[in-house]
Every structure is written in C-alpha cells, then in structure tokens.
Amino acid sequence: MKAAGMLLAAVLLAGAVVSPAFSGPLVDWDPAYFWEAGATPINSSPGGQMYIVGTISAFGGPLAFLNANMPAKEYTFYVHGLTSTGTVPIIPFYVTAYTGGTIDIYEDSTPDAVFDPNPPNVNVPATFTDGTLILTGNMSNFNTQTNTITPHQTGNAEGDITWTGGTLIGLLSNGVGGTCPALFTGGLTWSPDVNIPGYLFRHDGKIDDECPTPTTPSTWGRIKTLYR
Amino acid sequence: MNRLATRAFFVLLLACAVSVPAARAQSLLFDYVGFDYEDPNLNPAMFGAVGDGYRGLGEVGSLFGPLTSDQTNFQYTYYFDGLTATARNTFGPFIVIDYTNTGTLTIYEDSRSSGTAADYGTNPPSAVAPATFTDGTAILVGNLTNFQYVFNTSTNTGSFEADFEAVGGTQIGNFPLNQRKGWTFAGTSGNSVTIPTGYAHQVDGQTFLNPPTLNRTGTWGGIKARYR
Numbered sequence: 001m002k003a004a005g006m007l008l009a010a011v012l013l014a015g016a017v018v019s020p021a022f023s024g025p026l027v028d029w030d031p032a033y034f035w036e037a038g039a040t041p042i043n044s045s046p047g048g049q050m051y052i053v054g055t056i057s058a059f060g061g062p063l064a065f066l067n068a069n070m071p072a073k074e075y076t077f078y079v080h081g082l083t084s085t086g087t088v089p090i091i092p093f094y095v096t097a098y099t100g101g102t103i104d105i106y107e108d109s110t111p112d113a114v115f116d117p118n119p120p121n122v123n124v125p126a127t128f129t130d131g132t133l134i135l136t137g138n139m140s141n142f143n144t145q146t147n148t149i150t151p152h153q154t155g156n157a158e159g160d161i162t163w164t165g166g167t168l169i170g171l172l173s174n175g176v177g178g179t180c181p182a183l184f185t186g187g188l189t190w191s192p193d194v195n196i197p198g199y200l201f202r203h204d205g206k207i208d209d210e211c212p213t214p215t216t217p218s219t220w221g222r223i224k225t226l227y228r
Numbered sequence: 229m230n231r232l233a234t235r236a237f238f239v240l241l242l243a244c245a246v247s248v249p250a251a252r253a254q255s256l257l258f259d260y261v262g263f264d265y266e267d268p269n270l271n272p273a274m275f276g277a278v279g280d281g282y283r284g285l286g287e288v289g290s291l292f293g294p295l296t297s298d299q300t301n302f303q304y305t306y307y308f309d310g311l312t313a314t315a316r317n318t319f320g321p322f323i324v325i326d327y328t329n330t331g332t333l334t335i336y337e338d339s340r341s342s343g344t345a346a347d348y349g350t351n352p353p354s355a356v357a358p359a360t361f362t363d364g365t366a367i368l369v370g371n372l373t374n375f376q377y378v379f380n381t382s383t384n385t386g387s388f389e390a391d392f393e394a395v396g397g398t399q400i401g402n403f404p405l406n407q408r409k410g411w412t413f414a415g416t417s418g419n420s421v422t423i424p425t426g427y428a429h430q431v432d433g434q435t436f437l438n439p440p441t442l443n444r445t446g447t448w449g450g451i452k453a454r455y456r
Contacts, residue, residue: 025261093320
C-alpha cells in the first residue's frame, strides 16, 4: 500500500516537472479579417480603430474538448478597441502598434457568421458576437507589420492577451490564483486575390496558451506528506 | 518544311492564346501549424545565414478540395525542406532572406490508430522529427519557388511566402492539369513559450490554389486571322 502511495507520488512528481507535449494552439482560426476605417495596408493614422472578426476552426490544450467543426455550433471571435499609434515606416517595411483592445470568443448554437463586405454592416460584427461569451480578455502590445516588397503582399500581426472573463475562464487557470497569458499571432495578407472588399487584411492565426510549466522545487519528504 | 514550321508556330500561338487566367478568387487548399528550424545551421548565431537550410514541420488542421481528408481517422502532417538561404539583406531591424532554389512541401496522411503520432521532440533533426511527420502516405507533394522570409528582429516576428505547385502525391490526380499552381504564406513568431527547444519559430500558414486557367475553343481560320 505504501509502495503504491510512493508510486503515485512519483508519477505526480514526474507530471509536475516534465514539460507537456505540444498539444496545438489553444485556438486556431481560418480565417479572420481586419478592418480599420481610413487605413491602408501601409498606413494607419494615430487614433484609428482596428477591428477583427474570425471563425474558429480548432481548439487545443485545455479547450481541446470543444469541437469547432460540429455543424450545430460555431465558434467566433471579435476584437475591438485596438487604437492605432500610427504607422512607423522602415521602408520598405511598415509597423503599426496599437494600444488597448479586447478579444471576445463566442459559442453560438445558431451558426450564422458571414464576412459581408464593407464592415461594419448589418452582419459584421453582429453574426460574430451572438451566442455565449466563453472567453474574453484584454489585448496588449498588438502590432501589424507590412511591406511593399513581398509579391503576394504578406506580413504578420501579433499581440498579448490577458484573459479576464467568460464562462470557460476557469479552464485557463495558472494554478496560483490567476490565468495563463496567451499570444495572438499569425500571418497577414492584403492580396486582393484572397481578400474581401472593405477589409484591410486576411489573417491566418491562432492563440497560444502561454502558461509556463508549473515547477516547484520540493523534496520526497514533502511530496510524501501531501499524500499521507 | 516551311509549312510545317508555320503550323508549329500557330500551335505555339494557340497554346499561349488559350492560357487565359480567369478572374475568379483563389481557393484555400490547406491550413498548417507547426515550427521551423535550420539544418544545416552554418551560423547558429544568425538566422537565415547564407548557406543555411530552412525546414518546417507540423500539423495540417484543415484540407479543402480537391484534396480529400478524414481527420477522425488520420493525422495530417507537413514537412518542407530543400531550401537554402542564398541572400540575406537587412533593413533596420528587418531581415529579408531569399531562397532561390526549389523546395518541397509534402503533406502526409497517417492512421491515428496504427500510425505514429507526430512528435516535435527537441533539437531537430532528431529521432522523432521529422520522422514522425513524414511517415504515412504522401498525399500531396508541392514545389516551393521564390521562397522569401521576412523577419523583424525587434519584435521577434515575421512571415514567409512562396509560389506553390502541386507535382505529386497520391491525390495529385484530384488536381486538374490547369489548376495545380498557387502560393503559400505563414506568420512566424519566436515569442511563444510553446516553441520546443531547438526550433526557431512557430509557424501558422495557408496555401491557396489559383483559379483554373480557362480554355477557349477556336478554329485555325480564326487564329490565322488574328495574326495576319
């Protein structure tokens, strides 16, 4: 019996100190579209408001139990409140940093999301913000990077997320009273061949769960006492 | 002889005349998420040093027609290789790396029940990577040309893009002869704690197929009349 207890402790210890295998992004989407009134791919004026809507194609990690491909449900997200600080040219590159921002992720049992042209409109963002708010978070350090040299007109966008609410926020606990940080990242294209009129960028991206592996130095004696 | 040459000339002209690109949108072929690394890595302190080999591997979460897939019973993975950095230019914090040779991107289908699950491991190439990404059936083999990688060393993020042409694999027959070309792009980031040791960046990308080139029916008389 005691041996079994020690074995259990050993297994738990192993679980505590070994990095988990990569289980895919927390959220993966396909696609998302950005819009910002008055902006171009290489110029955003200070104060400009960037918005993003997207349809989620897969979940991983603590959200892996959600099935993004079930016809009866759809998962969408909406980013709003990103305020441009103005584009900084590093010719032929262009970097735009944004302050603020909120990301909301919804589970909707009446799938209806549609990327109608020229947002905002009757369906955008409305069809992306109906349903149950399963996660919401504050964004920070968001930026876009574009250029005038890539033949297919490609760049990238990235920002940090601090989860603050939603019905599933409990699944993103860091184990010490807070939530795990997350990273919003992916590639951008402004190629008209794959874009929709009225949108600035098409984005292929994801959110990574940036929870550090919880490791706490300990002794066999302390671990044994945990299970006695 | 002269008449034969004339006919050959018209055949060539006809070939040019019938390859009229259609004004239709490009279609998403597959979506991929993974990590990249350099091998050989001639200068570990400098990403994209001339002569470095660039490789990537990961999972293909979504495949679209003309590809067919069964994500329930099979795992789909990708591996690209054959790319060697031939030029590296800097623009402030940005680096632009060109790979002028032709690379190969392959998608594999591997049984979830009897195959080997993909394992990134650490410090590729290793016993598990790319081996666990290249087992199974190669369903699509594509050539990558004009591969270009853009990276901002200040934000630690970037993107790559290339032209893509389907040239092989068990499903190559699904692709009409006039619709095998397209392009791929991805966002890359070195900022995630999920990047396994020894990999350079995480990668999230998509590959598109160009619209089919259309054929026009014509007569010899009509063609001759055009060039008189």
